[in-house]
Amino acid sequence: MLAGGLNAMYRAALATSHQPYLLLEVLDGFQNVLATDLTYLSGSVNATLTSRVARTCTVVFTEDMYPYEPTDLLAPYGNMLRATRGIEFADGTRSAWVVFVGRIQETSLGEDGTCTAYAADFAADVIENKFLTPQNSQVGSRVADEIRRLIADGFPQAAFDTFTVVDMPVRELTWQLERGQALDELATSASSFWYPLADGTFTARQYPWTVASVPVVTYADGDGGSVTSSQATRSREGVYNVLTVTGERLNGDAPVYASALDTNPASITFVGGNFGVRSQLLRLQTPGDQGSAQAAANNNLRRLVALFDTWTWAMTPDAALELGDTVSLNVRGRSDIIQVVASYTIPLDLSAPMRVQGRSPITSPLGEV
Numbered sequence: 001m002l003a004g005g006l007n008a009m010y011r012a013a014l015a016t017s018h019q020p021y022l023l024l025e026v027l028d029g030f031q032n033v034l035a036t037d038l039t040y041l042s043g044s045v046n047a048t049l050t051s052r053v054a055r056t057c058t059v060v061f062t063e064d065m066y067p068y069e070p071t072d073l074l075a076p077y078g079n080m081l082r083a084t085r086g087i088e089f090a091d092g093t094r095s096a097w098v099v100f101v102g103r104i105q106e107t108s109l110g111e112d113g114t115c116t117a118y119a120a121d122f123a124a125d126v127i128e129n130k131f132l133t134p135q136n137s138q139v140g141s142r143v144a145d146e147i148r149r150l151i152a153d154g155f156p157q158a159a160f161d162t163f164t165v166v167d168m169p170v171r172e173l174t175w176q177l178e179r180g181q182a183l184d185e186l187a188t189s190a191s192s193f194w195y196p197l198a199d200g201t202f203t204a205r206q207y208p209w210t211v212a213s214v215p216v217v218t219y220a221d222g223d224g225g226s227v228t229s230s231q232a233t234r235s236r237e238g239v240y241n242v243l244t245v246t247g248e249r250l251n252g253d254a255p256v257y258a259s260a261l262d263t264n265p266a267s268i269t270f271v272g273g274n275f276g277v278r279s280q281l282l283r284l285q286t287p288g289d290q291g292s293a294q295a296a297a298n299n300n301l302r303r304l305v306a307l308f309d310t311w312t313w314a315m316t317p318d319a320a321l322e323l324g325d326t327v328s329l330n331v332r333g334r335s336d337i338i339q340v341v342a343s344y345t346i347p348l349d350l351s352a353p354m355r356v357q358g359r360s361p362i363t364s365p366l367g368e369v
Helices: 008-014 123-128 143-154 179-189 290-304
Strands: 019-027 033-035 042-048 055-062 080-088 094-109 114-120 192-196 202-206 217-220 227-233 242-247 256-261 279-284 310-315 326-331 334-347 354-359
Touching: 008 080, 008 094, 019 094, 055 080, 055 094, 080 114, 094 123, 123 143, 123 179, 123 192, 143 179, 143 202, 179 192, 179 279, 179 290, 227 326, 242 290, 256 290, 279 290, 310 326, 310 334
Parallel strands: 217 326, 242 279
Antiparallel strands: 019 033, 019 080, 042 055, 042 334, 055 114, 080 094, 094 114, 192 202, 227 310, 242 256, 310 354, 326 334, 334 354
């Protein structure tokens, strides 16, 4: 939950009639404000934990906003969009948060007389700044520090939030051209995702559905609730109970292998149980010995067995909600459905609901009853 999102007055207002606060700004490439309080027809921010570019923003304007010149406001040559959403109270005070900031990637003119701008968060800047030559790791530094270094080298303006990763020393590694691949590998070895938060600051955080966490907020349907609809899915797609990690380094060292299995007889995905066996292979450079390969296999298997209960719900937009938050749902006559926020779409207009997708957490160690 973003700072201030648990304010009692704000939370009470969400469940009643209230005045939304919306602000759209255009920034230059150094994040100086070029235009503020822009008028637009509709818009939304999409956010997901499982994508390198965690957030994208689409805004529809009238035709006159189309950038016929490369220096126009919405031209996709460096300018950025910043969107803020929240609540404005009767006394003029506000509870509002930046829900997106990122560079404009494309602007199109439609047959219907609209102009649509599409922007992506700062992860896109990092990924697009590829290595010019093969890149060596900083041997002996910590994974978190190496992630920060690679991000800052790719996007010098980068600011950082707190990291919560399974940290470890970095071994001698070599990456080819893809900065994003190097970051993905480092984060995976530390059982984490790297991504920008809503305000553009970067973080790396342990897979949130594998970490014990008390729900920060409860959403409910019915009288006094903010949830307008909900649905659930249980699927075996994307669920694996055997993971083999191979450490194949480019310096010629012999590869190392390790496997992790769900050996907990009480687990739905127990390898000797009704679920059957579904296996996955993960290739990494990072593990240099059997122990580190085994740790990577154990930590990543917990992520792969976590996807067996997914809830999707529509609700009154809550601009303070953040990816990775643990929430509780009281819907469809059931209570205390615990979900970790994996993705959401928050509208930038007045009428549309916010749509959220969660994943059930898993916090018990594999192999333990």
